[in-house]
Amino acid sequence: MDWALQLSILAPALVAGLLVLATHIPLGREVLRRGIIFIDLAIAQIAGLGVIAAHTLGWEVHGWETQVIALSAALGGAVLLGWAETRLQHQQEALIGIVFVLAATGGLLLLANNPHGGEHLRELLTGQILWVNWADLVPLAVLAGVFWLVVWQFPHWLPRLFARRTFYLVFAVVITFSVQIVGVYLVFASLVIPALAVMGKAQEQPALLPAFGLGVLGYAAGIAVSAWLDLPTGASIVWFLALAGLGYRLAIKT
Template sequence: MSLDELRLLYPALLAGLLVLATHIPLGMRVLQRGVIFADLAIAQMAGLGVIAAGLFELEHSPLALQLCAVASALLGAALLAALERWPLAAREAGIGLLFVLAASGGVLLMSRDVHAGEHLKDLLVGQILWVSHGQLVAVALLSACVLAALRAFGERLGHFGFYALFALAVTASVQLVGVYLVFASLIVPALATRNMVRHRLLAAYAIGSIGYVLGLGLSVWQDLPTGATIVWTMALAGGIAAIAQSTSSPARLP
């Protein structure tokens, strides 16, 4: 691998590690709450805000773009908090409906855009290889605030507080790595380590980091789409970790 390729991968790897920093603890809480597709719904709502900003030609104003994305994601957070009053089965159906409405709404907004296909691809699989240092600094500051709030308030955040923090973290990460990688970063490490008692957080970060490192390297080596490659390598790392854990656990007596 050449020096230029390493320079290209360095910011992308930092972006992935920043996403994991917040998404692993958030993903564990999502798994605990039993609202697995909440992250997809919030990510798609944030993406809808970005698309709407582009429709009104606000993409050249970073502040206006972020305000649109955050406002849309917070609206999704408020709707998810309201769904917490529903039974679990109905809640999952409502979350799925929110995702479908946000996704189809984005398609409708882009229907008259000649570059819609490229914009949709960027939203879903991201442009992790082209993240800027400014984006990394902004996401690092946001990640620090999200982690501090989770540590300081925990369960006292309540439903809306949790989903609002979730929305802020996902809004930033969607623009860095895309919807697919946001979902994988939230769910794969948390799911692969769900039966662990000791060192779960450390193992989850290891799985996510291995996924990003291998995915970035493989995508450059084989000239593959980077976001999609990382999703697969992370899923494989999580699957191997889960299998290793199940085989090493002592068998339970009947």
């Protein structure tokens, strides 16, 4: 086995996972606090619809036109869902579900006549984290760096950052860039599973450090096992995130 080649493939994938966790765990904690669990699925699917639309128009998947369309679509969805939180609070979860279904089926319609449509849809859902290169990580690194710069250096900005009107916009920007690398399923798992696993009955806010540790464990194990057994990497990571979270909950009860 060529260990140097394996490391050159696995190392960027693991770093991508760390960068995703760096932003998704704090955002996931806020999602749990607000009780809007499936908003990430909806916005991720909207961003994915933007990617599919750009690809249908003939633009490169990682080209700037695709990024603009995906981000614009996600921000539009975020504005709609932010409006729903203030005007249709009791119907918000239903609206989130409707938006998700429309975005998902919209992607199917756009790919209906594409001979490679099934492959593109699978990549959108499960991601391509194992084939990411260092250049692909630059947007994620910038986002994570800016996010934690605000957290550490300007903590008084956080209430404004997570305010009702701005939270959805921040959420949309982060999700747009991560979903193209890790996929819709792994975005949801990264947001919800680690934060939920460390949330106790007496805790309104899950602890960030244990959640991040569980996330790192899930990503590392999922990437390693998928490479060893030649399994889909995104799906493997989702399962190992769930197993890590379950193991943590069982351990703290003993």
